[in-house]
Amino acid sequence: MKDTVFIRPKYKIEVAPESTIAIGDIAQVVGSEKLVAKLANLHIYQVTMKDQTIVVLDVMKVINQIVKQIPDIDIQVVGSTQTIIQVIYPKKKLSSLTFSLIWLLLFIGAGLAIMNFHEDVSMQEMHQRLFTILTGKTVENPLFIQVPYSFGLGIGMVLFFNHVFKKRINEEPSPLDVEIFNYQLDLDQYVIHHEDKDRP
Structure with a gap:
């Protein structure tokens, strides 16, 4: 029997430059405690300087990463299908x-x-x-x-x-x-x- 997990992607998050994004950062995950703990720490994206200030992460990329790690799983997506990742750079002090x-x-x-x-x-x-x-x-x-x-x-x-x-x-x-x-x-x-x- 497949384990079922529910994923609700967040609409928008803010991260620092060069951050490593895990599923727990961009989505709320509901399921068995062991499965949620494993998925929450699963890295799915690395922010680079090439990304500049905005990255749009599609839920299909998240599902693809989960299936690679846990093939026998039933994933139910709730809510938005994209998450906007806004890269926040340190602000220059105004003179x-x-x-x-x-x-x-x-x-x-x-x-x-x-x-x-x-x-x-x-x-x-x-x-x-x-x-x-x-x-x-x-x-x-x-x-x-x-x-x-x-x-x-x-x-x-x-x-x-x-x-x-x-x-x-x-x-x-x-x-x-x-x-x-x-x-x-x-x-x-x-x-x-x-x-x-x-x-x-």
Whole structure:
């Protein structure tokens, strides 16, 4: 009677350069304790510099390696059929000067974008009219409205993006988090389609 083992490949893993990948690294294996221990440590891929940053490992390669080691086995695959292996290289430390220049560029760009938007929609004129409606007086710079509006704009952006520097305000994802997640899914699908070396 054949031993049955269930394999559920992980969608994506991160490894260091030159890592040796075992089945236990890329998949959850369920079966007899002895069989799981043997399969979990079975090496199936060696990451090299030629792989650069992404490797797509197909489940057929995993099955092929298992059958070579244990011919009399029944393998049941559950879930995804490919695993994306992302090779993480050590990050270069950003110099203070480079960080300052990037921060300054983004700060000026964001400020200009907000000012141009306000100019397009005649925000100052709207504030003047609103001040006149509320007080009956006409002034050129209605600070009574402009100052709270400026604070509200900043607070609104913090609440919208759900971040204060690196700290989240609550666990709910921001619209930016959702867009980045969707972009990453599309990118992963592209990589699976174009980088799978076992694809005919």
